[in-house]
Amino acid sequence: MIAHYAAIKTLHISCVILSLSLFVLRGRYALRDQAYPGGRLLRVLPHLVDTVLLGSALLLCFILGQYPFVQSWLSAKLLALLLYIAFGHVALHQRHGLTQRRLAFVAALLCAAYIVGVALSHDPRSYLAL
Template sequence: MSYLALKHLHVTCVVLSGLGFSLRGWWMLRESPLRQHRLTRVLPHLIDSLLLGSALSMAWLSGQYPFVNGWLTAKLFGLIAYIGLGMMALKRGRTKAIRTRYFGLALLAYAYIVSVALTRNPLVLF
């Protein structure tokens, strides 16, 4: 698969992942039973696996790696924060108020990751 095809797959998965997380967060806030639907529980894992696989493939093909390139390191740490905050928002938060705060923080982490990707600058917020 060419680098350009991988990049298109990656960007598509980034958008789908963000939209899916936002939708699941909205359902969490509304306490919708749709968040327990089988597709809602399976599809994010498929999309995120494609997202990670395309990212690793692009890094390998381009010779750009975290801990070598600062912007990729920032994206990696942003991703770790996004995953942790997202888990707290959708599953682990004890109250709706706590889950809501984590949901907002997870969306900020997602925005940071996308901003770093677009600018290739880890200090994009400063």
Template sequence: MVLADLYPFIKATHVGLALLSGGLFAGRGLGVLLSATAPMAPWVRRLSQVIDTALLGAALLLLWILRINPFATPWLLVKLTLLVAYIVFGTLALRRASTRTGKALAFVLALCCFAVMAAIARTHDPMGMLRMMGL
């Protein structure tokens, strides 16, 4: 068996982990905005790190199998740029922003980045949602 034979499993794992990661972030962000302590508990933070590490591993395997250079593929380059923005907004939303309003704004922006990344991944087009709407 070669690695390419595992492509469907790796892709499904990547998609599942992306949904799990986004869902966990959304839950943690809401919890932080509601002043709960559980979203920042060490075990929750570790779980998030494990999921995100596995997600990155699956993404790298997919790139390897498909022999894709993400910096030469427009839709992947846009998705990676949005990933950086998602991480920045996510850290602001969960701990770095000093005010509740700042955390809320960063949380909404992070969720927007996540939604656009999902649309880009689905369409393989840097225009993402606009292509999904037929524009």
């Protein structure tokens, strides 16, 4: 399993980049009240990417023997991920007002930036620890 660590980590990082890119793209259209180009693909692809992202994260935790609520940096990432999901949900759904969606979109991106900082530093202080 350790031999596959590099491949799983590369897959995980690739999914992070793709997931965030898709979120920004979807946010761009949602905040302009425009229909997504590509129709169903842009609605389904983020869920597939996020599923692979979560699966690769779980595999990495298992391989490294590091788990949320044991290591503080993984706990911080998990809690920030839950906030990212909540803010992203508000940002992408039109039942919320435009100002609320814009604020939620920025908050989701800030959560994502924090998560990346925690992943790079392995510290809940994120970029402040680098």
